[in-house]
Amino acid sequence: MAKPKVAFYWCASCGGCEEAVVDLAEDILKVVDAVDIALWPVALDYKLKDVQAWKPGEVSVAFINGAIRLSEQEMWVKLLREKCPVVVAFGSCAHLGGIPGLANATSREEILANKYHRSPTVDNPDGIVPQEETHVNGYDLELPKFWKDAKRLDDVIDVDYYLPGCAPPPELIMQAVTAILEDKLPPKGSVLAPEKALCETCPRNDTKPDDMTIESFKRLATSTPDPDKCFLASGFLCMGPATRGGCGERCIRGNMPCRGCFGPTPDALDPGLKILSAIASRGEADTEESSRAFADSLADPLGTFYRFSLPSSMLKRRVTKE
């Protein structure tokens, strides 16, 4: 009996999700024993025309990573959705928008102004910009359209499962692949990771007081975290309380606070507002003035609370007047 086939594809991606699969190390040999990989541009030579020729259902699962940022990516994910019965949003970008999602706090206009007026190295007296259609001496060339915003995978196609993380850790990938191969998947739409917040499994949980108060936020630029103490209790913003666990607390063990790449726990409508509510109420401030000072000690709430999830926020993006 033929082995089931799987596909990996990348959109506005960094390649880290591909590395995460390779990080299965010796286990990757088990995976290729069990499945045939029908598409994986980083490692295999299958081209667009090969995918176009697939019969529907021939390839069972598509793992798609990266945010959707360009029209070509839209074309690819719609093609894979059409061909594959199961689509998994792989990694933070596909799941929540990821770091490319921070572009939704800017606008094309701002980007233009920075690149052409402020970049110290660009030499572009004619103001050339890459274009969707170019004619160079009789040759017609095309580039895909760069969109106004970055989107998540499920803004563009129907998604069956989400594998969170930037990048998803190998153990979670292995669990997901095994569940797929053994047909033991949870209900459609599930996030394939634990449901509790990171604090539950954090090695520093014992040092997190029940009645924690925060005097003001410290900056990592100028202060150094204690390797054994709860970050929030020490005054360093940590997204742990509002972030799903399952990552092995790697950042914590590197003595750096969580930045929320796994996304919110199931009950949170908006991950940023959840953490805001939790930490703000713990400020040691009893006047309006000290409340303002406490809030101002936290630099860049948008970029910190929504580092990986801006396109998933309730407000969706910053509104910029064109």
Place this chain on the structure above:
Amino acid sequence: MSKRITIDPITRLEGHGRIEIFLDDAGDVERAFFQVPELRGFETFSLGRPSEEMPRITPRICGVCPTAHHMASTKCLDDLWQVDPPPAAKKIRELAYNLFMMEDHYIHFFFLAGPDFVVGPDAPAAERNILGVIGKVGMEIAGKVIRVRRECRQIMETMMGKVIHPVFGLPGGVSKGVTEDQRTEWLQTADFAVEFAQFALQLFDDVVLKNKDYVALILNDAYAHQTNYMGLVDDQNRVNFYDGEVRVVSPTGEEVSKFAPQEYVDYIAEHVEPWSYVTFPYLKKIGWKGFVDGPDSGVVRAAPLARCNAADGMASPLAQQAYEKMYETLGGKPAHATLAFNWARLVEALGAAERVKELLEDREITSDNIRTEPTATPSEGVGIVEAPRGTLIHHYQTDDNGILTNVNLIVATNFNAAPIAMSVEKAAKGMIKGGVVNDGLLNMVEMAFRAYDPCHACATHSLPGQMPLVATIRDRSGKMIRELRR
């Protein structure tokens, strides 16, 4: 009517790309374009973020070389906050960095470019990949490759928190130290790594250099360009990945420039074309003369062979031997054969392995003093490292609170963007003749970019965004009479 061949997408590299080949009536290649159709906007969406978050944001430019961005960013923060890390912190950073150079070079050699040599450039597409390589070299060797990368990456993860997107870099040091137990345990991996690095070079010798067809391919003029070369060197002009000054040499090996990170703006500029999202850096003092070779062209190459060309040698004995042997075979320095980048990559990996061992033998690496906290008011900083794929520049400006106001990144593969476009076109012209096109020949065109180990996520990190319209009005003979731009 010219015939058009599209390779879409290009494969076995990091990132997106498309090659468009136009044939003339005789079926020979008239022009070929290497287009990079991706973009995300890092330089702009980083603005407004606190500077110290950049070592955790910029690695997301590339998950294959995140450590390069992490380190360039961390060094940029040292400069920005005007703080000098304690010696142990620098050694810790350099240790993690050399482990990274090694494992990244191996993923390229075995997973990405290697299949072309081990399985064959025109082997069936279904076999031209790591699985085909494993089939050819056998499980024992495959096991070694997987093991050396796994061990390196596990150490990196322990040191830096995460191996995909490290976290430990701080202005003035690192967040986590190395224990004595770790140091002695990791020395075993260092020994294995040095042994493996020599084995990899031997494998290259057996599989590639002893194969006359492959050697002919490497020395084939279709894959050669006489360009300028650049790379970081230490105070003895030896290759250094973590620190030093940038040295540029001409196609005949004379030193053209040498500059410190803070001076890069005087030496590097970026050219823009409408048919690709990537910008094309060039040597400012020479100027942009087009996609052409030669000492009078501003085009400059980066990454392994270029680094070796720009330096006078390697900093460790075994790597130095391998370096000398390589140049002997290639017919002297500088070497111009693009496919030889794959060889230089293995020489560098050996150098990285030796440096890992040297650093782990130094007890200072277990010191508790791993950070100096900044006290100055930040304003501007530059950090440069040699990423596996070339010179990587991070440049930040902030307000008094260290919140980013301006970010400029010139990222490794960017430097090779023009060379890659040139190499692909030259290879296409060399490989495709008389209208004969098949999968193997097209793959041999792709090999021209693959030697550079490109990273397009890196090269296209940012862009302007607005797609203005250019309308050209032509008369009946096709002559352009007016051009309107939005």
Place this chain on the structure above:
Amino acid sequence: MAEEAFEPKIVGFLCRWCSYTGADLAGTSRIQYPANLAGIRVMCSGRVDPTFVVKALNDGADGVLIAGCHPGDCHYSEGNYKAMRRYPMLMNLLEQFGVERERVRLEWISASEGERFAEVVREFTEQIRSLGPLNWQENVAACCEAI
């Protein structure tokens, strides 16, 4: 062609013990104030999750009022202090999204301050009127690629 004048839509989260009672007093005293505010009774201003405020703005409100007991008078002792601490952080966040700070207000209004409640609503309505409609979803759609 007469254009429909903009009537601000304001959502008010009013704490049951003080502010909502104050609003009631304005009503029973027949103090006139604009009908632009839709009041929602919560048990305490500390119950107001920032998500409520943002949801209101996202769903069409042009302004949001959070009203609670004066500091020191909270029926649950600490609740209004939580509101006090959340408010400036929420404002800093909303500003980064492009929402004007003036669109969300935190006021302390006691059960006996009927006239004060009316005055706050009058003033806030005029302020929102001069800011104009928020039209959040429409403005977001204009900045997003339609697919």
